[in-house]
Amino acid sequence: MSINGFYLMPHPPIVIPEVGRGEEEKISTTSSSLNKLGKEISEKAPSTIIVITPHGTMFQDAIALAYEDKIKGSLKNFGVPEVSLNIDINKSLTSRIFELSMQEDIPAVMATNELLNQYNASISIDHGALVPLYFIDKYYKNYKLVHITYAPISDMELYKFGMMIAKAVENLDENAIFIASGDLSHRLKEEGPYDFSPYGEKFDREFLSKLQEGDVLGLFNMDRETVCSAGECGRRSVLIMLGALEGKKFTGELLSYEGTFGVGYGVMSLHSASGSESMLKKLEELKNAAQQKKLSQSNPYVRLARESLTTYLTTGKPMKHIPNYVTEEMKNTKRGVFVSLKKYGELRGCIGTFLPTTDSVAEEIVRNAIEAGVEDPRFGEVQESELLNIDFSVDVLTEPLPAEKTELNPKEYGVIVASGGRRGLLLPDLEGVDTVEEQLSIALQKAGIGQHEPYTIKKFKVIRHKEE
Incomplete structure (x- = not known):
């Protein structure tokens, strides 16, 4: 029956x-x-x-x-x-x-x-x-x-x-x-x-x-x-x-x-x-086509992030050479970079640098993609079997500039708050963060800075690259 x-x-x-x-x-x-x-x-x-x-x-x-x-x-x-x-x-x-x-x-x-x-x-x-x-x-x-x-x-x-x-x-x-x-x-x-x-x-x-x-x-x-x-x-x-x-x-x-x-x-x-x-069979074909699309992204930023983490998870070692599809701008520009991983729409890992720590955006992506996959303390390590169910995005930060609270806009600018050696960063245009007060509160909490302690503010923009 x-x-x-x-x-x-x-x-x-x-x-x-x-x-x-x-x-x-x-x-x-x-x-x-x-x-x-x-x-x-x-x-x-x-x-x-x-x-x-x-x-x-x-x-x-x-x-x-x-x-x-x-x-x-x-x-x-x-x-x-x-x-x-x-x-x-x-x-x-x-x-x-x-x-x-x-x-x-x-x-x-x-x-x-x-x-x-x-x-x-x-x-x-x-x-x-x-x-x-x-x-x-x-x-x-x-x-x-x-x-x-x-x-x-x-x-x-x-x-x-x-x-x-x-x-x-x-x-x-x-x-x-x-x-x-x-x-x-x-x-x-x-x-x-x-x-x-x-x-x-x-x-x-x-x-x-x-x-x-x-x-x-x-x-x-x-x-x-x-x-x-x-x-x-x-x-x-x-x-x-x-x-x-x-x-x-x-x-x-x-x-x-x-x-x-x-x-x-x-x-x-x-x-x-x-x-x-x-x-x-048709669903398997649909799945394979979607996987192939992810593996052949035209955007070099997210393609490099995916290839970097994939290489590390399959070989146990970082990629040795920067691929040919990487642009001259990515090779010759220094910027802070955040790499984010989402699985079925939910965050699976995110690691970034607000100031450059390597010689180029490309190298920054290679390193941060690996760390987003295996070093984010909020999540277990990404497994190789998960990769094709994960969407990669890469945010390239502009140079942070000193700012006053009145100059902020959480949809347009990210913020960096600092007090002494404590520092907290929040990217712009995050779901659920609609006001400057919410943005600063979260950034201060991440930094371990009290709401009434003195702190400085810097603002920055991001150029966001997402998988198609």
């Missing part, structure tokens, strides 16, 4: 009357849609419900499969501990998914209480799983649960993990349904949970449209800046669901979409279409 139902369900606790206390009426369409799905699922009477959630205990490098006899949770963090669930885990299916994932080298972990106790955590039904299940439990309770928390690993690994879920269901002849729990953009309004971004609405519109069309390639090939700027938590859940649909054509029925509170809530049911079509 194969999975006989695929659903995208949001998880706003406020949609539950005990939490919303009347506010849930503002997203009544979402509530109606979730109730509709609850009834539909009850009619299918699955023996197992598989839920992918963003809000369980998450590992950065492995998908977590809850593995205990039972799993329980409540909305006590939202003021209503009486809203709770206590469900048996389908351990045989969970175990089979894990075994198949290990065979395919997909990073996964059996999340037991014994393991999570090491991190002061325990197995529980988080609100990402509890909210969708609340609307199912109103109509149907006779099921076991497979509770999975995704990880920020590569899109292809998530897709292949979904394939393993489908294979495990077939192996054990389970009667299962699949729920991809996730909210869409959290940046639809200024008063939303995150800062407003014009990419929020764009992401939601394109994401839902492509899902309705069954456009798997389009979902994987969405503009990276749009995805990274949307502030969403549902995309990875859906990528796993798409993997579980590998080989099947499908369309999506959008039951509702609301963004009342500045967060996109999409409710969708996916339906099989006639015919079959494997996406795996």
Whole structure:
């Protein structure tokens, strides 16, 4: 038996009357849609419900499969501990998914209480799983649960993990349904949970449209800046669901979409279409093309940064010679340089020099790229296997000039604050740093300088080079 139902369900606790206390009426369409799905699922009477959630205990490098006899949770963090669930885990299916994932080298972990106790955590039904299940439990309770928390690993690994879920269901002849729990953009309004971004609405519109069309390639090939700027938590859940649909054509029925509170809530049911079509080979080709593009960047600054760190991680030694594509300006100019690494939109390392410490910008990039990868104390060392999932950027600093507070603009100028031998630097145009006061406060904190101590200010600009 194969999975006989695929659903995208949001998880706003406020949609539950005990939490919303009347506010849930503002997203009544979402509530109606979730109730509709609850009834539909009850009619299918699955023996197992598989839920992918963003809000369980998450590992950065492995998908977590809850593995205990039972799993329980409540909305006590939202003021209503009486809203709770206590469900048996389908351990045989969970175990089979894990075994198949290990065979395919997909990073996964059996999340037991014994393991999570090491991190002061325990197995529980988080609100990402509890909210969708609340609307199912109103109509149907006779099921076991497979509770999975995704990880920020590569899109292809998530897709292949979904394939393993489908294979495990077939192996054990389970009667299962699949729920991809996730909210869409959290940046639809200024008063939303995150800062407003014009990419929020764009992401939601394109994401839902492509899902309705069954456009798997389009979902994987969405503009990276749009995805990274949307502030969403549902995309990875859906990528796993798409993997579980590998080989099947499908369309999506959008039951509702609301963004009342500045967060996109999409409710969708996916339906099989006639015919079959494997996406795996096409997705691999898409991945390889993206990798080749990264390896052949036309911008010499980011190309040199990538090549420098790659050389070091593969040989254990810095590159010996400056490549031919490096420009004369890079070879003959001395400047401070920052190299930043981002993985899936999140910072993975950043090291820089505000004044030149080598004979050229090129040498500065070579050194700082390696240090950003292996010396940033905030992160573990970058592994060679991560490189193609990392985006490089290089900021070349202009010469710092003395400045007064009134001359600063956090979007245009970076700052260097100094007092005695203490010094702190903050680059310009950083997300979440919108005022001079915020900029100086962070720079002072980095330097260990008190807010009321005397200090000097220098300002500088950066020329930013990013991978295409």
